[in-house]
Amino acid sequence: MSVVTHYSAAVVADHSQYAGFADELAHRIGAVVVRPVDAELLRGFAIRVVVGTDICVYAGHGRDERRIAVDFSSSALQQRVQAGGKDLLIRACGLHKKQHKVRRVMDATAGFGSDAWVLAATGVEVVAVEQDPLIGALLRSALHRAGVQGLTAAKNFTLCVGDAKKFDTQAPIDVVYIDPMFSGGRRKAASSKSMSFLQGWLQDKYSEQDQLTLFERACDIASARVVVKRSVKAEALSSYPPTFQIKGKTHRFDVYQLGG
Ligand SMILES: C[S@@+](CC[C@H](N)C(=O)[O-])C[C@H]1O[C@@H](n2cnc3c(N)ncnc32)[C@H](O)[C@@H]1O
Missing domain, CATH: 3.40.50.150 (Vaccinia Virus protein VP39)
Structure with missing residues (x-):
């Protein structure tokens, strides 16, 4: 797995109603806020945190991309x-x-x-x-x-x-x-x-x-x-x-x- 740093993380809200929470989370984890959703810009970050009704993380790119979320019903x-x-x-x-x-x-x-x-x-x-x-x-x-x-x-x-x-x-x-x-x-x-x-x-x-x-x-x-x-x-x-x-x-x- 490639090494990631907190500085290569971005947080994006998938709807404007979550923008405030995305800002707050980005501040807490030392990440950058990307707004509005800009797929091209997001590709530059090793870690993409998507905030919406759920929160999930995308790490890596292309075939190595992994979606990380917690699911207690798995x-x-x-x-x-x-x-x-x-x-x-x-x-x-x-x-x-x-x-x-x-x-x-x-x-x-x-x-x-x-x-x-x-x-x-x-x-x-x-x-x-x-x-x-x-x-x-x-x-x-x-x-x-x-x-x-x-x-x-x-x-x-x-x-x-x-x-x-x-x-x-x-x-x-x-x-x-x-x-x-x-x-x-x-x-x-x-x-x-x-x-x-x-x-x-x-x-x-x-x-x-x-x-x-x-x-x-x-x-x-x-x-x-x-x-x-x-x-x-x-x-x-x-x-x-x-x-x-x-x-x-x-x-x-x-x-x-x-x-x-
Ligand atoms: C190996 S993981 C635990 C995995 C967990 N048992 C599970 O079922 O998913 C260790 C976690 O402990 C957290 N951690 C380590 N020291 C801690 C502390 N002093 N207080 C709270 N969390 C801590 C880390 O941030 C990390 O998320």
Whole structure:
């Protein structure tokens, strides 16, 4: 995938009624506003963000062009939801047990929201935190659409756009889940076109120290456990050994049980 920078991004509103929002989003992500829609001009930007009833991103050009959007009704996500307690993340968060006492989970690194959605579909409340404003906008748009479509998990899903390290909550959080951008000092191989876009877009925004500080904050916030996703061969995020691990083919979940 070609490397992209925030400076090669443009935001365009597909109707004049979205122009104000397009301006605001462009300002937040450091992109240029193109108005009115000018296909020739837009071709000069590696990333094109289209704002309308939905928000989506076009990255690359020609045969390499990819459309990136969040869709909580996708068949891939539905399959994961149907797998229920067989899903390794659900097991790592302890949600596969019938009598579990987990009420609220914080996904501190929401990304495209797939993991948060799968957790919310089990019926627990999920607070999904995403720091990047563009990814946050894609999530907000998808969550709105999911609400309109009447998807039940949307009712359990609260989105916060901001830094999870600074997250302050009055309501108790039982489990904090972290899926960091880095794994053992090296970038994870992107598992999909969305993840490959995310790596290019975020570039070096997060250091390993950031993720370590986030882990420490997660241990303060969670009352029952912190779950960290790692690629299968990566070292643990922290020098504390996890209480146990749940391993898949390409990644694993390190589970840190807190208290008692
Ligand atoms: C690998 S992605 C997560 C993918 C996600 N699990 C999913 O299902 O799509 C990591 C995300 O965490 C976000 N992130 C990293 N540090 C963060 C922080 N301190 N607060 C909030 N979001 C953070 C990044 O912007 C990125 O979107």
